[in-house]
Amino acid sequence: MKCQHVEFPNLATRRNRQCQTILSKQVPTIDRFKLKFKLVYRFAGIRQQLKAFYNRPNFENFLRYWLNRTNFAEILSDIYDGQIWKSFKETNDENSLNFFRNETADSHLGLMINLD
Ligand SMILES: [Zn+2]
Known part of the structure; x- marks a missing residue:
């Protein structure tokens, strides 16, 4: 999964280029795949x-x-x-x-x- 953020989407001189930073990868498990996130943000309720x-x-x-x-x-x-x-x-x-x-x-x- 990659980041789809586009900085300054209304800017006429640039084409809409997505950030494309890798956010997660598919990791195989025994019977299928799971997502392994590149960064995990701390959260406190x-x-x-x-x-x-x-x-x-x-x-x-x-x-x-x-x-x-x-x-x-x-x-x-x-x-x-x-x-x-x-x-x-x-x-x-x-x-x-x-x-x-x-x-x-x-x-x-x-x-x-x-x-x-
Ligand atoms: Zn991004």
């Missing part, structure tokens, strides 16, 4: 990550950091300054409590997914 975070010293204090930080009215300097953080509800009911609040600061976590 969310539960495993959270367990590791909570085992760090003072992790809960870091979760309460946003409660005592200085706010500047017209400046967005962190996610805590945004409307989503300030108005995100616990449930779909608009009258429900805010998800991010003092009493639950060390147990209500917001997860963000970043892709590259």
Whole structure:
């Protein structure tokens, strides 16, 4: 199996050339073939990550950091300054409590997914 990624596919001067880096090879087994991957990326599940975070010293204090930080009215300097953080509800009911609040600061976590 080879990589089919094409860098700058809309570029007029280049033909669409695929990367073609080898990703895996077929390896024979006793009765058939299996794929042997060239690179294996480490992966830690969310539960495993959270367990590791909570085992760090003072992790809960870091979760309460946003409660005592200085706010500047017209400046967005962190996610805590945004409307989503300030108005995100616990449930779909608009009258429900805010998800991010003092009493639950060390147990209500917001997860963000970043892709590259
Ligand atoms: Zn590639």
